[in-house]
Amino acid sequence: MKRPSLNRIAFQTIYIKEVLRFMRIWLQTVVPPGVTTALYFVIFGNLIGERIGEMDGYSYIEFIVPGLILMSVITSSYSNVVSSFYFSKFGHHVEELLVSPVSNWVILTGYICGGVTRGVVVGILVTLVSLLFADVSIHSYGLTLAVFVLTSVLFSLAGFINAIYANSFDDISIVPTFVLTPLTYLGGVFYSIQLLPEFWQTLSLVNPVLYMVNAFRYGILGVSDINLGVAFTIILLFIVVLAGFSLSLLRRGVGIKS
Amino acid sequence: MIALSIRNLQKTYANGVVALRGIDLDVQQGDFFALLGANGAGKSTAIGIICSLVNKSSGSVQVFGHDLDRDPVAVKQCIGLVPQEFNFNQFEPLEEIVVNQAGYYGVERGEAFRRAEICLRQLDLWDKRREMARSLSGGMKRRLMIARALAHQPKLLILDEPTAGVDVEIRHAMWGLLREINQQGTTIILTTHYLEEAERMCRHIGIINQGEIIERSSLSQLLNKLNTQCYELNLGKDLPHFSDQSVDGFVLSRLNDLTLQVEVPKEQSINNLFALLSKRGIEVVGMRSAQNRLEQLYMDIVANSRKGAAK
Numbered sequence: 001m002k003r004p005s006l007n008r009i010a011f012q013t014i015y016i017k018e019v020l021r022f023m024r025i026w027l028q029t030v031v032p033p034g035v036t037t038a039l040y041f042v043i044f045g046n047l048i049g050e051r052i053g054e055m056d057g058y059s060y061i062e063f064i065v066p067g068l069i070l071m072s073v074i075t076s077s078y079s080n081v082v083s084s085f086y087f088s089k090f091g092h093h094v095e096e097l098l099v100s101p102v103s104n105w106v107i108l109t110g111y112i113c114g115g116v117t118r119g120v121v122v123g124i125l126v127t128l129v130s131l132l133f134a135d136v137s138i139h140s141y142g143l144t145l146a147v148f149v150l151t152s153v154l155f156s157l158a159g160f161i162n163a164i165y166a167n168s169f170d171d172i173s174i175v176p177t178f179v180l181t182p183l184t185y186l187g188g189v190f191y192s193i194q195l196l197p198e199f200w201q202t203l204s205l206v207n208p209v210l211y212m213v214n215a216f217r218y219g220i221l222g223v224s225d226i227n228l229g230v231a232f233t234i235i236l237l238f239i240v241v242l243a244g245f246s247l248s249l250l251r252r253g254v255g256i257k258s
Numbered sequence: 259m260i261a262l263s264i265r266n267l268q269k270t271y272a273n274g275v276v277a278l279r280g281i282d283l284d285v286q287q288g289d290f291f292a293l294l295g296a297n298g299a300g301k302s303t304a305i306g307i308i309c310s311l312v313n314k315s316s317g318s319v320q321v322f323g324h325d326l327d328r329d330p331v332a333v334k335q336c337i338g339l340v341p342q343e344f345n346f347n348q349f350e351p352l353e354e355i356v357v358n359q360a361g362y363y364g365v366e367r368g369e370a371f372r373r374a375e376i377c378l379r380q381l382d383l384w385d386k387r388r389e390m391a392r393s394l395s396g397g398m399k400r401r402l403m404i405a406r407a408l409a410h411q412p413k414l415l416i417l418d419e420p421t422a423g424v425d426v427e428i429r430h431a432m433w434g435l436l437r438e439i440n441q442q443g444t445t446i447i448l449t450t451h452y453l454e455e456a457e458r459m460c461r462h463i464g465i466i467n468q469g470e471i472i473e474r475s476s477l478s479q480l481l482n483k484l485n486t487q488c489y490e491l492n493l494g495k496d497l498p499h500f501s502d503q504s505v506d507g508f509v510l511s512r513l514n515d516l517t518l519q520v521e522v523p524k525e526q527s528i529n530n531l532f533a534l535l536s537k538r539g540i541e542v543v544g545m546r547s548a549q550n551r552l553e554q555l556y557m558d559i560v561a562n563s564r565k566g567a568a569k
Contacts, residue, residue: 005364006331006363006364009361009364009365009366009367010361010362010363010364012361012367013357013358013361013362013367014361014362017350017354017358020354024349088347091345091346091347091348092341092343092344092345093345093346093347095311095341095345096345096346096358096359096362096406097362098309098310098311099309099310099311099334099337099339100334100359100362100363101330101331101332101334101335101362101363101364102362103331253313257310257311257312257313258271258272258306258311258312258313
């Protein structure tokens with residue numbers, strides 16, 4: 001068996017397995033973000049948003065659409081990979097991969113693509129839900145898609161690292177609860193950082209989610225608090241660092257080999 | 259050709275436990291090899307290293323001439339593993355588990371489905387192919403692990419206590435299947451606590467104790483080392499006043515009114531035993547080995563090894 005062929009088939013196998021996994025339980029994995037987003041639109045968009053007025057030249061409900069879509073993508077990609085890989089450790093079926101000739105980068109790519117696919121499926125669903133509440137037109141399809149996919153890749157990688165280090169089910173919920181959610185909520189999903197005092201504006205700039213939300217908002221609405229070049233540099237930098245770190249963990253067998 | 263060659267394999271875990279103290283082992287292609295040892299002797303660690311589940315501390319492992327350090331992909335392609343614990347996804351259908359396994363080894367999806375059918379039929383699981391693995395009985399789960407390990411047609415099949423907790427009927431069926439797989443050319447390495455299983459199935463035996471190989475020979479050579487063999491005789495009539503005695507090398511002990519235990523030395527024949535019993539008017543209606551021969555040897559070898567280590 002030639003290596004390229006082995007890697008292609010192994011990747012295909014992991015990817016199909018991952019997609020089937022979350023589609024088999026779609027009621028738990030795909031539908032909830034749609035319901036949550038609909039509630040956000042009803043409460044923050046319609047009920048409270050009408051009193052807030054315009055933000056960056058858009059109605060409040062239109063302003064929060066990109067952030068809400070990206071928030072769902074971030075959460076879905078992260079939770080897909082962290083739960084799937086941790087569960088495979090917990091049930092020991094990660095051993096199926098470890099004893100097989102699959103390369104580490106193929107394992108990583110398979111899981112990441114599974115996370116990205118769930119992010120895409122959820123993103124499409126949330127976008128459809130948002131169309132019921134707001135009149136959204138996309139400023140740049142290419143840019144929107146690029147941020148969408150890159151953000152999904154980044155948070156899938158973060159989920160993978162979390163799963164490698166996790167030793168219990170508590171460990172896979174600590175990071176989403178105490179790190180991911182605060183970063184997302186404080187990443188400009190519901191507001192423009194220009195509304196903040198200068199100190200908090202500066203502090204917000206260390207939050208990587210801010211760059212993704214703003215780049216995505218630019219792709220949809222054409223407005224952003226952040227320079228796009230800086231946003232893409234930071235996203236790509238995080239992806240490279242996290243991917244390199246994940247591969248190093250796999251090579252050393254951290255958390256998966258004795 | 260040598261299927262498996264291990265040289266000076268050592269493993270010390272992070273907590274300081276020394277699991278392997280430099281073992282050497284060769285297993286020939288086509289062999290049915292038993293690796294025996296008590297719990298914690300180092301069997302599973304050795305298997306874990308061969309299958310890349312455990313990082314070795316030092317030493318080398320070669321599988322069909324491929325070195326584990328230099329060409330792990332080639333090594334892994336040769337091996338099929340049936341681990342001790344169930345390690346498949348309990349929430350996946352059986353067919354998917356086997357198909358995925360084949361896919362990890364580079365088998366195209368169409369061919370993987372064909373092989374899954376063959377393996378599941380061979381293990382009598384085809385009718386259950388759409389069911390979730392968690393719904394299977396313990397014996398079926400064991401068979402599923404074998405089906406999965408066979409999906410990529412490995413040249414070396416390693417089974418870590420494959421019949422643990424399996425009922426007698428299924429155990430016999432599995433023995434038959436493993437013999438068949440071995441006859442088709444697959445080299446098999448088996449670890450087991452059932453020494454009867456090793457004696458029935460294997461041609462060569464390795465005994466591992468406290469991280470060292472203390473015995474490695476063919477089954478027949480090993481059994482030749484037995485100095486005595488112990489039998490239990492069922493008697494036709496009561497022997498209420500029989501006292502234990504040693505006659506012509508035979509050691510006779512009364513277990514109860516209708517059962518005698520006899521130790522037969524290696525140089526004595528069973529015919530002589532029956533002649534002796536007949537002369538004394540003892541009628542024998544049944545006979546069975548009091549202890550599995552390999553079990554007897556195993557106990558002696560391990561005890562000697564412990565004595566040697568104590569000195």
